[in-house]
Amino acid sequence: MNTMDTARLLPWTGPDGKPCFLLSDGTGCVSRIADRMEAEQLGSAAELIDEARRLLGERSWTPGELHLLAVELTAALVHVHRVAESRGARLTEAGREAPDADEAPDSDGDGPRLPAEAFG
Numbered sequence: 001m002n003t004m005d006t007a008r009l010l011p012w013t014g015p016d017g018k019p020c021f022l023l024s025d026g027t028g029c030v031s032r033i034a035d036r037m038e039a040e041q042l043g044s045a046a047e048l049i050d051e052a053r054r055l056l057g058e059r060s061w062t063p064g065e066l067h068l069l070a071v072e073l074t075a076a077l078v079h080v081h082r083v084a085e086s087r088g089a090r091l092t093e094a095g096r097e098a099p100d101a102d103e104a105p106d107s108d109g110d111g112p113r114l115p116a117e118a119f120g
Contacts, residue, residue: 006093009086011037011079026090038086041079048076 010020011034024031052069055061061069 006090008034009082009089010034011041011082011086038083041076041083045076045080048072 006023006026008022008024008026008031010022010030012020014020022030022034052073055065055069
């Protein structure tokens with residue numbers, strides 16, 4: 001293994017559900033496929049955020065619509081979390097320090113919000 005090779009968490013799991021890693025310098029075919037897949041996953045998550053905002057903004061959803069939205073948002077969040085873990089690990093390995101959890105900025109609360117009626 002070349003000293004420039006790093007372990008990259010790939011944006012998919014193996015048949016047994018375990019994480020897949022690639023030892024590479026980041027320039028090979030599998031790295032390019034992983035880059036494209038990460039971009040597609042992030043793009044799908046952005047589209048789903050727009051759909052969630054639309055659905056929640058209408059305030060006339062059915063329980064089935066909310067359930068489906070929760071399932072899809074959960075799947076997207078799993079993908080986005082994996083991309084963040086992978087990219088964060090590569091930044092750390094590249095010699096940059098990852099921020100401590102204690103130093104993370106406070107949330108400013110600008111995320112989507114459910115109306116009070118959603119809670120019964």
